[in-house]
Amino acid sequence: xxxxxxxxxxxxxxxxxxxxxxxxxxxxxxxxxxxxxxxxxxxxxxxxxxxxxxxxxxxxxxxxxxxxxxxxxxxxxxxxxxxxxxxxxxxxxxxxxxxxxxxxxxxxxxxxxxxxxxxxxxxxxxxxxxxxxxxxxxxxxxxxxxxxxxxxxxxxxxxxxxxxxxxxxxxxxxxxxxxxxxxxxxxxxxxxxxxxxxxxxxxxxxxxxxxxxxxxxxxxxxxxxxxxxxxxxxxxxxxxxxxxxxxxxxxxxxxxxxxxxxxxxxxxxxxxxxxxxxxxxxxxxxxxxxxxxxxxxxxxxxxxxxxxxxxxxxxxxxxxxxxxxxxxxxxxxxxxxxxxxxxxxxxxxxxxxxxxxxxxxxxxxxxxxxxxxxxxxxxxxxxxxxxxxxxxxxxxxxxxxxxxxxxxxxxxxxxxxxxxxxxxxxxxxxxxxxxxxxxxxxxxxxxxxxxxxxxxxxxxxxxxxxxxxxxxxxxxxxxxxxxxxxxxxxxxxxxxxxxxxxxxxxxxxxxxxxxxxxxxxxxxxxxxxxxxxxxxxxxxxxxxxxxxxxxxxxxxxxxxxxxxxxxxxxxxxxxxxxxxxxxxxx
Amino acid sequence: xxxxxxxxxxxxxxxxxxxxxxxxxxxxxxxxxxxxxxxxxxxxxxxxxxxxxxxxxxxxxxxxxxxxxxxxxxxxxxxxxxxxxxxxxxxxxxxxxxxxxxxxxxxxxxxxxxxxxxxxxxxxxxxxxxxxxxxxxxxxxxxxxxxxxxxxxxxxxxxxxxxxxxx
Ligand SMILES: Cc1ncc(C[n+]2csc(CCOP(=O)(O)OP(=O)(O)O)c2C)c(N)n1
Ligand SMILES: [Mg+2]
Numbered sequence: 001x002x003x004x005x006x007x008x009x010x011x012x013x014x015x016x017x018x019x020x021x022x023x024x025x026x027x028x029x030x031x032x033x034x035x036x037x038x039x040x041x042x043x044x045x046x047x048x049x050x051x052x053x054x055x056x057x058x059x060x061x062x063x064x065x066x067x068x069x070x071x072x073x074x075x076x077x078x079x080x081x082x083x084x085x086x087x088x089x090x091x092x093x094x095x096x097x098x099x100x101x102x103x104x105x106x107x108x109x110x111x112x113x114x115x116x117x118x119x120x121x122x123x124x125x126x127x128x129x130x131x132x133x134x135x136x137x138x139x140x141x142x143x144x145x146x147x148x149x150x151x152x153x154x155x156x157x158x159x160x161x162x163x164x165x166x167x168x169x170x171x172x173x174x175x176x177x178x179x180x181x182x183x184x185x186x187x188x189x190x191x192x193x194x195x196x197x198x199x200x201x202x203x204x205x206x207x208x209x210x211x212x213x214x215x216x217x218x219x220x221x222x223x224x225x226x227x228x229x230x231x232x233x234x235x236x237x238x239x240x241x242x243x244x245x246x247x248x249x250x251x252x253x254x255x256x257x258x259x260x261x262x263x264x265x266x267x268x269x270x271x272x273x274x275x276x277x278x279x280x281x282x283x284x285x286x287x288x289x290x291x292x293x294x295x296x297x298x299x300x301x302x303x304x305x306x307x308x309x310x311x312x313x314x315x316x317x318x319x320x321x322x323x324x325x326x327x328x329x330x331x332x333x334x335x336x337x338x339x340x341x342x343x344x345x346x347x348x349x350x351x352x353x354x355x356x357x358x359x360x361x362x363x364x365x366x367x368x369x370x371x372x373x374x375x376x377x378x379x380x381x382x383x384x385x386x387x388x389x390x391x392x393x394x395x396x397x398x399x400x401x402x403x404x405x406x407x408x409x410x411x412x413x414x415x416x417x418x419x420x421x422x423x424x425x426x427x428x429x430x431x432x433x434x435x436x437x438x439x440x441x442x443x444x445x446x447x448x449x450x451x452x453x454x455x456x457x458x459x460x461x462x463x464x465x466x467x468x469x470x471x472x473x474x475x476x477x478x479x480x481x482x483x484x485x486x487x488x489x490x491x492x493x494x495x496x497x498x499x500x501x502x503x504x505x506x507x508x509x510x511x512x513x514x515x516x517x518x519x520x521x522x523x524x525x526x527x528x529x530x531x532x533x534x535x536x537x538x539x540x541x542x543x544x545x546x547x548x549x550x551x552x553x554x555x556x557x558x559x560x561x562x563x564x565x566x567x568x569x570x571x572x573x574x575x576x577x578x579x580x581x582x583x584x585x586x
Numbered sequence: 587x588x589x590x591x592x593x594x595x596x597x598x599x600x601x602x603x604x605x606x607x608x609x610x611x612x613x614x615x616x617x618x619x620x621x622x623x624x625x626x627x628x629x630x631x632x633x634x635x636x637x638x639x640x641x642x643x644x645x646x647x648x649x650x651x652x653x654x655x656x657x658x659x660x661x662x663x664x665x666x667x668x669x670x671x672x673x674x675x676x677x678x679x680x681x682x683x684x685x686x687x688x689x690x691x692x693x694x695x696x697x698x699x700x701x702x703x704x705x706x707x708x709x710x711x712x713x714x715x716x717x718x719x720x721x722x723x724x725x726x727x728x729x730x731x732x733x734x735x736x737x738x739x740x741x742x743x744x745x746x747x748x749x750x751x752x753x
Contacts, residue, residue: 121604122607125604125608126611126615129659130658130659130660131604131606133603150659154657155657182659183600183657183662184600184659184660184661184662187657307655309653309656309657310650310653310654310657312653313646313649313650314650317646370695464642
């Protein structure tokens with residue numbers, strides 16, 4: 001393959017194009033100027049200029065989660081790289097495939113405290129799946145291809161490639177992606193057939209089965225969600241999903257119990273507590289899901305399928321762990337189930353469903369409406385109902401609004417729900433929505449936001465406006481860091497220390513000053529009109545929805561409590577004080 | 587709470603910058619114990635290094651440690667020597683003893699009993715070199731401490747499985 005000699009910067013562009021990248025989120029600076037120059041001279045890659053590097057990583061996350069492709073970030077050395085750290089950590093926690101290219105001072109200056117030097121590989125080592133410092137121009141192309149391979153293979157995650165400026169200028173050889181056969185990193189994707197057979201056996205024998213699916217199903221790709229849904233239907237087992245797993249089973253499926261965990265439904269949590277066999281599919285027994293560990297599903301035999309062996313037996317000891325890609329493992333499970341003509345114990349499972357239906361009747365997500373005040377749940381519910389006929393992607397910030405969105409917005413498909421689950425990063429939703437909108441230009445993309453969170457990356461409005469991305473900010477404005485206030489109410493005697501959102505901007509004027517459209521609803525009878533106008537406006541919109549500032553998010557399993565100690569509403573709160581052990585937990 | 591076990595784990599890694607930092611960062615970041623850690627290149631051609639880690643934890647933690655190590659990208663293989671059958675562990679100690687008169691003579695006698703060699707000598711000091719199991723080194727060092735001013739350097743533990751099977 002004879003080609004014209006290229007310098008490192010050109011190699012970077014070529015490698016990205018050959019990896020199928022069409023958009024890069026970035027911000028320029030001294031240490032990446034050669035790459036920006038190479039970007040300028042080509043038209044295969046689109047560069048989206050964010051307004052802060054943190055925004056670039058979240059935008060790449062939104063792009064990646066909504067497409068299944070690797071999201072790409074380009075930032076400069078020093079502050080460019082350090083600003084990316086939160087996004088990288090977020091992507092690591094939620095297993096989002098990201099390749100982040102960082103500029104670095106020239107190799108001969110490394111270690112000299114040069115201008116805008118920082119130890120990028122040192123700083124990002126614990127918050128990436130892997131990282132590289134390219135010191136040899138001959139290895140640049142291969143390193144870049146390897147970075148993509150590592151980011152997307154196995155359990156996906158963020159990979160940093162730190163590229164000193166002299167390498168960007170140096171003439172380098174180029175080789176295409178080919179078939180990267182990594183020397184050491186070859187994650188196990190096929191499950192152990194014997195164990196899969198055992199799993200099938202355990203589920204067929206269950207009297208009170210529960211399937212608990214997580215974000216790994218989404219990460220594995222749409223096929224995994226299809227197979228998951230198929231398996232749920234075949235077995236008829238009651239099924240719950242984690243925050244990250246929403247969409248893996250259509251919310252309209254009658255077997256779906258709603259979300260599990262701290263703000264999950266009554267029926268999902270009690271079913272987890274009382275099941276006799278639990279099939280965990282690509283979830284990770286996070287503390288937000290398990291509640292108090294020693295009281296977690298005490299009578300259940302547990303099966304865990306995950307591509308990452310470290311997730312198995314980490315928090316909860318399981319009876320059967322299967323390492324492999326969920327799509328592969330589910331396919332094999334379905335095959336065995338069919339071949340051996342398995343059925344569940346119909347009578348026992350019918351009785352189990354009867355019990356669950358009793359819990360369902362409590363209608364744990366119900367809320368009261370009010371004549372004067374918009375209820376936050378009501379705002380989200382109306383948004384859901386009024387957009388049923390559209391292709392809609394939802395992102396969120398972090399707080400009560402995020403939990404209400406997870407509870408009241410119902411997802412029928414995977415990859416349509418983007419939220420910061422593991423790290424809980426306020427400021428995620430707006431840049432993530434920008435990334436989603438770029439990947440899906442025709443779709444409706446809404447960031448369900450809180451008024452406090454949105455201030456964390458508010459500068460990204462300019463990005464949306466610059467690229468004419470009609471992202472919608474739907475701000476559930478309760479004038480509080482509501483989730484903080486709720487915990488202060490529950491644990492700290494209602495002393496609302498620093499959790500009031502003072503000196504808020506006028507979001508309507510703010511929108512207008514950026515060249516976006518601002519809307520506001522303050523009364524319930526204004527809500528539908530604002531939502532209608534918002535979704536019909538072909539422009540970036542900020543809809544400021546003034547909601548009841550006192551509303552709390554229920555159900556809630558206080559930290560340190562067990563699933564069956566779930567609080568259903570404010571009445572429960574007074575009756576069941578939080579334990580001292582629970583207080584210290586986050 | 588299950589019992590705390592002590593395991594010796596051998597890890598073959600790519601000999602590349604940062605790999606040791608990854609391993610150490612993993613242990614400190616996740617709160618695992620390191621009783622001993624040694625590292626050295628073992629093959630120039632393949633650019634391989636071998637890290638030997640002695641750690642303690644419940645069986646569940648030990649499993650976690652191995653799985654966590656195994657998923658680091660530049661790691662070739664992880665072997666739990668303690669689990670995989672009989673193995674040998676060795677450590678080197680260099681022990682400086684500053685003493686005169688009978689103490690000095692006694693130090694030489696004890697060194698002889700332990701099979702330590704004299705690596706350096708002056709009129710008022712010896713440096714002994716001793717190779718063996720860590721417990722043997724502990725015993726030797728304790729005796730030497732009683733005889734005079736001491737300075738101790740220990741290598742940390744290296745381990746290898748007995749028998750013909752090679753990694
Ligand atoms: C970057 C960051 N800082 C702090 C927190 C802690 N925190 C979690 S929720 C929350 C309040 C969020 O307020 P708002 O965005 O208004 O959402 P609400 O809970 O009111 O819906 C805070 C401060 C966080 N999750 N992320
Ligand atoms: Mg708020």
